Amino acid sequence: EIVLTQSPGTLSLSPGERATLSCRASQSVTSSSLAWYRQKPGQAPRLLIYGASSRATDIPDRFSGSGSGTDFTLTISGLEPEDFAVYYCQQYGSSRTFGQGTKLEIK
Amino acid sequence: QVRLQESGPGLVKPSQTLSLTCTVSGGSISSGDYYWNWLRQPPGKGLEWIGYIYYSGSTYYNPSLKSRLTLSVDTSKNQFSLRLTSVTAADTAVYYCARDRRLYYDSSGYYPDWGQGTLVTVSS
Numbered sequence: 001e002i003v004l005t006q007s008p009g010t011l012s013l014s015p016g017e018r019a020t021l022s023c024r025a026s027q028s029v030t031s032s033s034l035a036w037y038r039q040k041p042g043q044a045p046r047l048l049i050y051g052a053s054s055r056a057t058d059i060p061d062r063f064s065g066s067g068s069g070t071d072f073t074l075t076i077s078g079l080e081p082e083d084f085a086v087y088y089c090q091q092y093g094s095s096r097t098f099g100q101g102t103k104l105e106i107k
Numbered sequence: 108q109v110r111l112q113e114s115g116p117g118l119v120k121p122s123q124t125l126s127l128t129c130t131v132s133g134g135s136i137s138s139g140d141y142y143w144n145w146l147r148q149p150p151g152k153g154l155e156w157i158g159y160i161y162y163s164g165s166t167y168y169n170p171s172l173k174s175r176l177t178l179s180v181d182t183s184k185n186q187f188s189l190r191l192t193s194v195t196a197a198d199t200a201v202y203y204c205a206r207d208r209r210l211y212y213d214s215s216g217y218y219p220d221w222g223q224g225t226l227v228t229v230s231s
Binding site for chain 2: 001033035037043044045046047050056057088090092093095096097098099100101
């Protein structure tokens with residue numbers, strides 16, 4: 001099983017700042033088969049990025065994904081109030097597994 | 108626009124069977140364009156993929172749950188279902204149904220469409 005480790009566990013930033021979230025895999029993720037989700041309290045996750053760097057439908061361009069192999073990054077430029085939530089990475093190259101999440105909180 | 112809605116008992120006793128159904132509206136399971144998934148999230152914790160089923164009945168399960176899990180599909184009702192046997196407190200979670208697009212004759216593996224989720228508590 002591919003284990004995904006996200007860092008940091010919690011990130012404290014202010015609206016308008018830039019957020020950088022990391023996801024590291026225990027082995028190489030096939031064909032950059034990595035997705036990112038945002039989850040607000042009491043809601044289902046929302047897909048942001050798939051294929052490591054492709055934005056999902058209706059996702060604003062302040063969200064960008066990068067990386068390959070075992071190291072992936074989600075960058076959010078210009079944080080909006082609705083961006084303060086928990087973020088999960090997910091790999092789908094070998095079965096499907098999720099990271100433990102990064103909580104993005106208001107500083 | 109597709110809508111997925113989970114339904115089933117909110118409380119299940121230990122050692123019994125957890126059964127949930129996902130009803131799909133705004134799209135047909137029989138179209139063959141999607142795979143139909145179950146995922147779960149224990150309170151305050153992260154996400155776990157449970158498995159998927161295709162309209163034909165073919166399935167792919169999380170190896171950690173495979174021995175206790177059965178997924179089924181009813182195309183006439185546009186529903187798919189989950190059955191998890193011998194539950195324990197560790198199976199307490201919000202259960203989500205979700206769909207992913209069929210891509211190159213396989214599951215794409217990522218989830219743009221989700222139900223709202225239903226909390227299932229395992230307790231006597």
